[in-house]
Amino acid sequence: MNDPVVATHALTKRFGRVTAVDGVDLAVPAGSRFGLLGPNGSGKTTLVRMLLGLVHATSGSIEVLGSPMPRAARTVLPRVGALVESPAAWPGLSGRANLALLDAAGSVGGPLHRPADRRRRVQEALEQVGLGGVDRRPVRAYSLGMRQRLGIASALLRAPALLLLDEPTNGLDPRGIGEMRTLLTALNEQGTTVVLSSHLLAEVETLCTRVGVMDAGHLVLTQDLDELRAPTGRVVVRTPAPAAAARALGRALESADGDRLVVRAVDPADLNAHLVRAGVPVASLEPERRTLEQVVLERTGDGSDRVSTAGRAVAR
Structure with missing residues (x-):
């Protein structure tokens, strides 16, 4: 595994009596596309906000990027692009003006401070997210999808080494989801580590190479997706003669649902x-393979959208 660009040790966050993140040891390898999964209230957003120094x-x-956070935020954050929760913007300004102001706020002098370079970076970010032809309309007139694209553009302004995206x-x-998947894959292939x-x-499952699963503040699983979806040792057979197949298979047959039979078998060819x-x-x-949905359901509880008789408090 590559050296981690994000590493946490026993990371915990409590809000009063609510433990939102509980003893999380997380390592995100450089160059990976890492998906952080879990039901609502599992602590995903709180964890991402802590990585950015927004929550202590x-x-x-x-x-993050080899430096302690939030102590090294001034040197780390210029190399990190982030979108957490709903994208923020000045509603009375155009998308282009919003990005120009954000870029100016992140510049500290030198060549990056030149207006021509700023215009170039803004235009490149807009084109990357499909807003290259955006006009002077204020952001308040944008659709939800356009606002989301603008938020992702703001995360891409400075060619970040690490992207942290919450529900991108x-x-x-x-169509927009497909375009975003293509964009994030291309950025990753160019060297950007993506955490979403x-x-x-x-x-x-479509985008990521490695996943982490959170439940009730705990990180209950981290694994490469290819390993997670390895063959189970069973074979799925479809046949128009399920009764005859069941007789031929005997005890090797584990289950049957119409023309779909699940069989214990070492070699599908045999x-x-x-x-x-x-x-x-x-x-x-x-060969049968577990889906990501099956794995998440196996490793997580009922989810925070339900209220138990104990009335357990949850946080995002």
Whole structure:
């Protein structure tokens, strides 16, 4: 695994009697696309806010890009692009003017302070998120999707080494979600580490190379997605003759649902040959793999949208 660009040790955050993040040890490898998953109230957003120094930890430690946070925020944050919760903007200004002001606030003199360079960076960020032709309309007139694109553009202004994005596809239509997936993959291939917090399992499964799962403030799983979705040792068979297949399989058959049979088998090719010899037609046959949804449901509780009889308090 590459050296981590984000590392936490025993990280804990309490709000009064509520423990939002509880003893989290997290390592995000450089160059990865890391998805932070969990039900509402699991502590994902609080964790991301602590990484950025927006919320101070009750205990534990944080390193971002090799430096302690929030102590090194002045040197770390210019190399980090972030979008946390709803994108912020001055509603009476255009998107372009918003980005120019944000860029100016992040400049400390030298070549990056030149107006021509600022205009170039703003235009490049707008084009990256599909707003290259934006006019002078104020942000208050933008759609939710346009606001979301503008928020992501603000995170890309300074070509960050690390992107921290909380629900980055919120408000985007299916085409916009696909465009954002392509953009984040391209940025990652160019060297940017991407960390996104989301409850959209399908998006994380499509985009990310490694995942972490949070539940009730605990980090209950971190694993490469390819390892997580390794074959289970079972084979899924589809056949128009399920009764004949069941007789041929005997005790190796674990379950059957219509024409779909789940079979314990070491070698799919041997299984296929056995069924063919028994005269069973096989429509398809493939190793069973767990989905990300199955893994998350196995490792998390009921989720914070439900209220138990104990009335457990939760935080984001």
